[in-house]
Amino acid sequence: MPDAAPALQNVVEHFTARAGRYDGSSHWCNDPALMERVLALAAPTAGDRVLDVACGTGLVSKAFRPLAGEIVGVDITPAMASQAAPFLDSFVLAQAEDLPFEDGEFDITVCRQGIQFMDAAPAACEMVRVTRKGGRVLLVNLCAYGEEDREEYFEILRLRNPVRRNFFLPDDLSGLLRAAGCREVQAHNHVSEEDVDLWSDNGAIPEANREHIRALYRAASPGFQKHHEVRLAGDGRIVDRMLFTIAVGIP
Numbered sequence: 001m002p003d004a005a006p007a008l009q010n011v012v013e014h015f016t017a018r019a020g021r022y023d024g025s026s027h028w029c030n031d032p033a034l035m036e037r038v039l040a041l042a043a044p045t046a047g048d049r050v051l052d053v054a055c056g057t058g059l060v061s062k063a064f065r066p067l068a069g070e071i072v073g074v075d076i077t078p079a080m081a082s083q084a085a086p087f088l089d090s091f092v093l094a095q096a097e098d099l100p101f102e103d104g105e106f107d108i109t110v111c112r113q114g115i116q117f118m119d120a121a122p123a124a125c126e127m128v129r130v131t132r133k134g135g136r137v138l139l140v141n142l143c144a145y146g147e148e149d150r151e152e153y154f155e156i157l158r159l160r161n162p163v164r165r166n167f168f169l170p171d172d173l174s175g176l177l178r179a180a181g182c183r184e185v186q187a188h189n190h191v192s193e194e195d196v197d198l199w200s201d202n203g204a205i206p207e208a209n210r211e212h213i214r215a216l217y218r219a220a221s222p223g224f225q226k227h228h229e230v231r232l233a234g235d236g237r238i239v240d241r242m243l244f245t246i247a248v249g250i251p
């Protein structure tokens with residue numbers, strides 16, 4: 001469900017503020033089980049050209065690096081992307097909604113935690129367009145589990161990242177790939193445990209947002225609790241089982 005689109009400059013400012021501590025700002029960033037799942041589904045081989053859309057600091061590219069032939073990164077925030085340089089063969093400063101590549105140039109296109117900031121339908125179309133027929137396009141994103149948690153979770157996500165533009169349920173990601181022309185689409189779920197205090201301490205939101213997030217977790221509805229299995233520790237720490245969907249489409 002899209003919110004009013006934040007200006008591109010606001011997105012760049014947000015990630016510029018976060019760039020220094022981004023890699024340590026969430027458990028999911030370096031969750032090995034999530035990355036193993038992504039790699040198993042992408043199945044890169046030594047001859048593959050891989051496009052990492054919204055590459056950020058290069059955590060996804062770093063994982064693909066030993067397995068793929070060539071990796072190209074795209075992002076709009078130089079302060080994030082400058083850290084990706086060791087893992088990329090080349091980088092292009094560009095918006096995902098208008099990728100400066102020919103049709104079918106890549107074997108694999110992957111976008112983790114990026115499409116939530118984009119004009120989602122045109123961005124998905126571009127990712128599918130630049131991927132060869134029979135290749136793979138992967139969208140990896142945090143999702144609400146379903147109707148029971150969506151409103152509360154989307155409010156939490158909005159507070160944690162005010163420039164987030166799209167909030168997804170798992171089927172939404174598959175729908176984007178189908179609408180963009182993929183002939184086969186599958187979705188896989190992965191749960192990543194997140195310490196909410198660590199996750200909300202991203203360096204780009206005021207303490208009031210973090211306190212509001214904690215209050216929402218403490219007051220979470222039974223439906224939210226059921227899916228997220230929220231643990232409230234005695235020391236005030238909160239642990240959430242956050243859901244990632246990995247949608248894989250074949251153009």
Ligand SMILES: C[S@@+](CC[C@H](N)C(=O)[O-])C[C@H]1O[C@@H](n2cnc3c(N)ncnc32)[C@H](O)[C@@H]1O
Binds near residue numbers: 012015053096117118
């Ligand atoms: C949460 S980070 C994800 C980084 C990386 N993919 C990862 O999984 O660690 C989101 C990234 O999306 C980039 N981004 C946001 N909107 C974008 C757009 N329209 N086109 C390209 N990149 C965009 C931001 O600059 C930021 O680096």
